[in-house]
Amino acid sequence: MSRLARGLVGLLLCACGGAGAPGAASPAASSHPLVGAPAPAFELSDVSGGGDQSLEAYAGKVVIVDFWATWCEPCKQSFPAYQKLATELGGDLVVVAISQDEDAKGIPAFLAETGAKFPVVWDDGKSVAKAYDPPTMPTAYVVDKSGIVRFVHSGYHAGDEATLEEEARSLLR
Numbered sequence: 001m002s003r004l005a006r007g008l009v010g011l012l013l014c015a016c017g018g019a020g021a022p023g024a025a026s027p028a029a030s031s032h033p034l035v036g037a038p039a040p041a042f043e044l045s046d047v048s049g050g051g052d053q054s055l056e057a058y059a060g061k062v063v064i065v066d067f068w069a070t071w072c073e074p075c076k077q078s079f080p081a082y083q084k085l086a087t088e089l090g091g092d093l094v095v096v097a098i099s100q101d102e103d104a105k106g107i108p109a110f111l112a113e114t115g116a117k118f119p120v121v122w123d124d125g126k127s128v129a130k131a132y133d134p135p136t137m138p139t140a141y142v143v144d145k146s147g148i149v150r151f152v153h154s155g156y157h158a159g160d161e162a163t164l165e166e167e168a169r170s171l172l173r
Helices: 003-017 073-088 107-114 127-132 160-172
Strands: 043-045 052-054 062-068 093-099 120-122 139-143 149-154
Touching: 043 120, 062 073, 062 127, 062 160, 073 093, 073 107, 073 160, 107 120, 139 160, 149 160
Parallel strands: 062 093, 093 120
Antiparallel strands: 043 052, 062 139, 139 149
């Protein structure tokens, strides 16, 4: 598939993920098969050279596992919101962003543009995405302290961070 075709397909997927009311999970997300199940394990290299990132390393913490791509406009909106949330909740909440890009070349510029400081990894070959099966970009999986997926958010709208914060706080109690 050509780069242009991949980009057009990506924009269509991204646009579909952005539809719906702010703060509302899509029907696909609310019925995602991982809700209530253990989050699939992963171990991927941090694109900033911070070593390997794994779900296991954050056992006992609430984790947002976010699948995203550099071509996704809602992803550009979500990253500053996720950074703010991670900063506000300190070490109790961790965001791990998993890039679904075809190559990692554009990731550093995306991170600089969005100000993200949380762990970002590249899923070369998309093996982790196959295990999670995100319906669109972005898709965020909120994982509790025991490693169980409690919430799935398909797409991103301004204001979704309030719902994510409420969910994260409920899992921190």
